[in-house]
Amino acid sequence: MLTLQDIHAAAARVQGHVLDTPCVESKTLSQIVGAQVFLKFENLQFTASFKERGACNKLVQLSAEEQARGVIAMSAGNHAQGVAYHAQRLGLRAVIVMPRFTPGVKVQRTRGFGAEVVLHGDTLEEARAHAYHLAGERSLTFVHPYDDEAVAAGQGTLALEMLAAVPDLETLVIAVGGGGMIAGVATAAKAIRPGIEVVGVQTRRFPAMVNAIQGTQHPQGTSTIAEGIAVGTPGKITQEIIEHLVDDLLLVDEGDIEQAVLMLLEIEKTLVEGAGAAGLAALVRHPERFAGKKVGLVLSGGNIDPLLLAAIIERGMVRSGRLARVKVSARDVPGVLARITAMVADTGANIEEVHHQRAFTMLAAQNVEIELVLQTRGKEHIEEVLTHLREGGMEAGLM
Known part of the structure; x- marks a missing residue:
């Protein structure tokens, strides 16, 4: 079984070869999730990963x-x-x-x-x-990426740094794929501070470790935006350590991970991949589980495909109401499109896309249907735009 001595020896070996990354409090995230949140920025490593x-x-x-x-x-x-x-x-x-x-x-x-x-x-x-x-x-x-004691010991060195920076952490929330990171972290943290709680997080699409430890039979998916923890078979060495030392394992959805990636980008101005955002996703999904606690999260990696990131940002804007698709029906007369766009401009919304539809509609032949994609300030602003259009004699609603 892995020991604290193994992890201290690993720390001596890797010193000077990997970064001792910052572990600092995020006051804004703490306010949002209702816990005191400390972030370990492993996405700042040279290869952007722990x-x-x-x-x-x-x-x-x-x-x-x-x-x-x-x-x-x-x-x-x-x-x-x-x-x-x-x-x-x-x-x-x-x-x-x-x-x-x-x-x-x-x-x-x-x-x-x-x-x-x-x-x-x-x-x-x-x-x-x-x-x-x-x-x-x-x-x-x-x-091996995780089922190796030397590898797990190396990953555990980040726990030494976290507890050196914030000795009174009460809970560590760690993403779990094959289990190498959480095995090393739990070994170090429990040896240094026996009362600390270690919680693992898996995506609901790849719940192999949860199934192995908890005896559940959650179905296995085929893809996830957290591909770094998309592991179908948990490690044997790591599973044994997790059974002994990890207090709980939680599941999060794809939407939770997307939201966490976007929160870290907007609030902390830091780029994190799906697996790296899983810890924050758990706090978003299960806020009551961590309420009032001093929680340490590992931003384990920052290698995200730019196209995936663009999709996450756009989908996040839709969820928050900053990007909306609106359908407007009106009489098909000259100048109607100019009138509609002017009314949208009056409310301070910006038109990103416009589609003028005549043929593929159930409206009367003398009517036109116009689809708009709008940039807004949020959901209240969308309602303001719709109200203004309706007051101007248009039929308007969200698509």
């Missing part, structure tokens, strides 16, 4: 013979970059097997660190099987 810690601790312990042969890893992205970067730094050959769905930004950065990237399979399990095959074929040392 995964560097475990990768570095594992690689520096390889024998000279293992280092000469090189290493291979399987990862959806962050472990890949951590292994590739530290292998390059140590002068080791690295082969990384990634599922085909891996965001392009992660693939490009991994190649940028000098690793050979092999895209194989549609799931982590298929990629893992291929990585084991290549490891045997090419005599490479397999560096």
Whole structure:
């Protein structure tokens, strides 16, 4: 079983090779969720992920013979970059097997660190099987993303830093995929402060660890915006540690994660990927569970596909009412469109898109249906726009 001594030894090995990232309070998030929230900014690591810690601790312990042969890893992205970067730094050959769905930004950065990237399979399990095959074929040392004590010990070093920065933390909320981070964090935190609570978070689409620990049978999904924790099979080593040391495991929805990504971007001005926002998503989904507590969250990674981020921002604007789709019906006469747009402008809303529909409508032939996408200040502002249009003789409503 992993020990605090192992994690202190890992901290000594990785010192100077990974950042001691800030762990600071977010007053605004604290007010929103009703708990005192401290954020550990692991997205500031060089590869933008905590995964560097475990990768570095594992690689520096390889024998000279293992280092000469090189290493291979399987990862959806962050472990890949951590292994590739530290292998390059140590002068080791690295082969990384990634599922085909891996965001392009992660693939490009991994190649940028000098690793050979092999895209194989549609799931982590298929990629893992291929990585084991290549490891045997090419005599490479397999560096597991989570089910390895050296890797888990490296990840646990961030808990040492969090408790050094904020010694009286009451609860740590940690994203769980295969369980490497929470295994290391729980081992360190419980040894330093036995009364501390450690809570794991999984996305409802990939609840493998929750099912394994709690005996539930939540169905497994096929995709998630938190691809960093999209693990179908929990680690054996990590599962045993979690059973002994983790107090609770929670599930969050995709919408919760989207909201958390957007909150961190808008409030903290920090870019976090889906898996990195899972901890905050748990506070958003289960505020009563953490009310009044001093809570530490790990922003575990910041490698998000720009197109996915753009979609999250746009969907968030729709949910908050800052982006709205409005349908306006009116007599089809010259100048009607100019009248409608002028009325929208009167209310201070901005038109992003307009679609003038004559043929595909159930209205009378002399009428026209106009669809508008509006930028507004929020839901009250949308109602103000609709009221103004109706007072001007238009039929208007949300789509």
